[in-house]
């Protein structure tokens with residue numbers, strides 16, 4: 001390894017201020033392929049020898065530097081990058097053959113799921129004896145057992161003296177044979193947990209790899225980053241728990257640029273994709289290829305396919321207008337929501353799944369996790385699905401069961417494309433330019449068609465209003481359902497599997513190509529969007545309801561752009577605008593009132609207009625009973641002819657929740673005399 005190029009590179013160490021020396025593996029290979037192989041295949045044994053040998057080839061004065069009145073040691077850290085991968089697949093595959101790779105230097109690429117704080121790992125420490133004031137050193141970060149005589153100490157045992165650790169270099173005391181002052185030595189130490197890149201191994205609970213990083217490798221990785229770590233797999237015995245655990249001893253870390261996980265397209269792929277885009281049925285084929293085993297739900301599938309393509313991100317200098325589309329599916333259990341989510345995740349270029357109904361502390365966005373490190377409490381930061389899937393789609397099931405903190409994070413991600421953590425002294429902003437595909441169940445597992453949809457989902461109106469499209473999926477009516485089920489069972493019995501028109505791999509490649517297309521919506525083509533918007537607003541005004549909001553005007557544009565991308569068209573055309581309007585109308589009509597006028601206030605407001613009227617009637621009735629309030633039975637009797645008891649009870653519960661009514665100690669209801677919110 002003493003070859004000229006390596007030595008030259010190594011000697012460059014003297015010219016920098018950093019202790020880090022990065023050597024690309026390719027360079028080593030050029031110099032001496034045999035020795036490089038020897039090093040990589042027996043890394044744990046050979047590397048220390050190489051490092052020592054190379055240290056000796058460096059002029060002595062470059063191994064120290066002056067700092068005020070003291071001379072400090074410089075310890076070169078050799079980091080080898082650009083290692084060739086010898087195994088197929090991701091982390092799970094690597095660990096599956098763990099025996100084969102023990103001691104062999106290998107690269108592992110994955111998402112950073114968790115980062116611990118960087119701590120100081122004590123190496124050699126300098127101590128001062130309280131009795132004789134002599135300085136003694138002890139390796140491995142331990143306290144001396146006695147005041148060592150061979151270091152000039154008084155020989156007292158640790159029990160009969162006291163040792164104080166001295167962190168600063170000791171003036172006048174140098175290492176034998178050098179001018180370097182003796183000082184306690186620490187190394188930066190950090191633990192980082194990697195998981196497979198979604199897409200290579202799709203799972204809610206993926207296989208993870210715990211990595212140990214030292215020195216300059218610390219501080220570099222952020223949750224959600226894609227990194228390659230080069231190092232060796234090691235095993236640690238936990239004698240207390242009688243288990244052994246793998247960890248990855250990292251020699252170097254390479255942060256990969258965002259989007260590097262994108263699919264690589266060959267010339268052949270491109271030709272095929274271009275040919276596909278010329279097919280007049282391309283849009284229909286794409287839609288039909290998402291979850292082909294699910295019958296119907298064509299609008300929902302169309303919405304999800306549009307989401308996979310997305311609108312284009314617009315950079316307006318300081319601000320960015322997102323191109324991501326967010327979709328909420330609300331439906332009773334057993335309406336194939338989860339199946340749709342799985343399909344979307346499998347087809348997306350990048351995705352991560354999570355469920356709101358989880359006992360894990362990490363949740364949907366990101367969390368600060370309490371851990372033990374070197375016997376002390378430390379706080380790690382762990383990324384959830386929304387951060388991991390930045391640039392792709394986060395698929396969130398049972399989102400209504402998520403913790404309030406997570407919902408707050410979801411808000412920020414959908415609005416600003418980031419998640420901020422401020423907890424336990426950790427303040428961190430993580431990128432989350434993520435499309436959200438969320439599914440929620442109605443509160444009682446069943447829709448009441450007479451009640452406002454909003455009041456049946458445990459999600460805040462502000463969160464719901466962040467979604468571009470909302471689909472309400474009803475359970476098929478009894479007979480229809482039985483017939484479909486029978487049909488499905490028969491098909492399965494015959495071994496008939498529904499094959500998609502476009503297979504998932506081709507679909508993903510098509511999307512990857514389409515993402516490069518940046519369709520432009522011209523003034524003339526976009527006019528129907530304005531007309532639609534104005535028509536909806538006017539319809540709302542004449543019916544005194546809220547039909548559409550400016551936020552949905554933006555949604556319409558993104559939908560039209562996504563539609564153009566499905567055809568790989570650089571221009572948004574009339575058909576794209578028509579598709580955007582149709583699908584938005586479809587989404588709005590989900591919460592249309594009986595006369596066909598969509599009442600968006602049913603969703604973004606808390607209750608529908610008619611329900612609000614009813615609530616006002618109840619408040620008025622209660623107020624008529626005066627200061628002593630009214631027992632609920634009397635109130636029910638008051639509405640005897642117009643409202644069933646359960647409705648009155650439900651409305652009273654809501655009014656109590658809104659702090660409009662309160663319950664007196666005797667159980668009577670009374671109007672709460674507080675200025676009204678609205």
Ligand SMILES: [Zn+2]
Nearest residue numbers: 129132147154
């Ligand atoms: Zn002593």
